[in-house]
Amino acid sequence: DTGVSQDPRHKITKRGQNVTFRCDPISEHNRLYWYRQTLGQGPEFLTYFQNEAQLEKSRLLSDRFSAERPKGSFSTLEIQRTEQGDSAMYLCASSFLPGPFTQHFGDGTRLSIL
Amino acid sequence: GENVEQHPSTLSVQEGDSAVIKCTYSDSASNYFPWYKQELGKRPQLIIDIRSNVGEKKDQRIAVTLNKTAKHFSLHITETQPEDSAVYFCAAGAISGTYKYIFGTGTRLKVLA
Numbered sequence: 001d002t003g004v005s006q007d008p009r010h011k012i013t014k015r016g017q018n019v020t021f022r023c024d025p026i027s028e029h030n031r032l033y034w035y036r037q038t039l040g041q042g043p044e045f046l047t048y049f050q051n052e053a054q055l056e057k058s059r060l061l062s063d064r065f066s067a068e069r070p071k072g073s074f075s076t077l078e079i080q081r082t083e084q085g086d087s088a089m090y091l092c093a094s095s096f097l098p099g100p101f102t103q104h105f106g107d108g109t110r111l112s113i114l
Numbered sequence: 115g116e117n118v119e120q121h122p123s124t125l126s127v128q129e130g131d132s133a134v135i136k137c138t139y140s141d142s143a144s145n146y147f148p149w150y151k152q153e154l155g156k157r158p159q160l161i162i163d164i165r166s167n168v169g170e171k172k173d174q175r176i177a178v179t180l181n182k183t184a185k186h187f188s189l190h191i192t193e194t195q196p197e198d199s200a201v202y203f204c205a206a207g208a209i210s211g212t213y214k215y216i217f218g219t220g221t222r223l224k225v226l227a
Contacts, residue, residue, distance in 0.1 A: 004157075033214065042120075042203045042217030043158065056212045091158070101146050101209055105157040 002026060004106035006092050012112045013082055020078045021109045025094030032075050033103060034067055036060065037089040046090075049075060050097065079111075087113045116141045118206050120218025127194050128226050135189045135221045137204035144206035147180060147187045148215070153200045161202075162189070165209070194225045 005024045013019050025032050030051050035043035046065070047057045051072035061067075064083075069075040079086055089110050093103035117140045127133050139147075145166035150158035164171045164178045164187065171178050177190040191198055201222050205215040 031213065040220070042118075042205070042219050043215070045212075045214040045216070048212055048214060056214070095213065097213070101207065101213060102148065102160055102163065103213075103215060105150075105159070107157045 004092055004094050004104050006090075006106035006109050008109055009107060010110045010112070012114065014114050015082055015084060017082055018078065018080045019082060019111060020076055021090055021092075021111075023075045023077070023092030023094075023106060025074070025092070026096075026104055027073075029094035029096045029104075030072070031095045031097050032069055033093040033095075034075070034077050035091040035093065037091055037108070038087075043091050046077075082111075082113050084113050087111055116206075116216045118204060118216045118218040120204050120221060122221060123219065124222045124224070126224045126226060129194060129196060131194055133189075133191045133194055133198070133223055133225075135202055135204070135223075137187050137189075137206075137218050139185050139187070139206040139216070141206065141208070141216070142185075143208045143210075144185075144216075146207040146209050146213075147178070148205050148207070149178060149189050150203045150205065151200045152203060152220075158203060191223075194223075196225050196227050199223055199225045 033048040034046040037043045049069040064080045089108040091108045093105045119138045148163040152158045180187045204218040207215045
């Protein structure tokens with residue numbers, strides 16, 4: 001499968017713990033996006049990378065959130081000191097610039113905070 | 115701010131009937147409009163998209179129309195089948211800058227056999 005892959009698929013943790021998610025984009029894609037999706041809502045933009053550069057962060061991304069894409073390939077999203085409100089599906093998407101603007105999504109990581 | 119409104123939130127149709135989902139966007143800079151289908155527990159998958167220089171696009175049973183003046187775009191599914199049952203999201207993006215998508219809140223489509 002050469003699509004976008006995310007790991008883990010599910011994460012259950014206690015409030016206050018730190019969690020890290022990984023996203024592996026489609027290999028030739030140079031743009032990588034993180035979105036958050038809560039139940040009954042559409043995905044909300046969090047941040048994006050072009051190659052290894054993080055070019056925009058949403059106001060939704062508090063100081064407890066950090067994302068990296070160190071070599072312009074895979075990306076990690078870390079949440080420190082998790083809160084109940086962080087419970088959501090975290091989706092990663094990738095696309096190629098220049099070229100088709102379509103973002104291809106991964107299956108997401110579902111985070112549950114106890 | 116940037117916003118995409120989507121209606122209806124739920125839609126039930128009989129198999130073989132048509133379904134229409136409507137979206138309105140606020141950002142005049144938006145010029146790319148994809149539609150995604152998301153089945154329970156699965157990733158959003160692109161089903162059709164349209165750019166602002168085109169008023170309509172069709173792919174078999176699925177069509178999308180765009181009225182850029184009114185900032186409206188719609189998804190039309192004809193001859194619906196039970197496997198069309200899913201949540202559908204519209205989105206608006208700009209083919210410049212971040213290319214981020216602003217998504218609607220989704221429409222749960224149920225096709226009744």
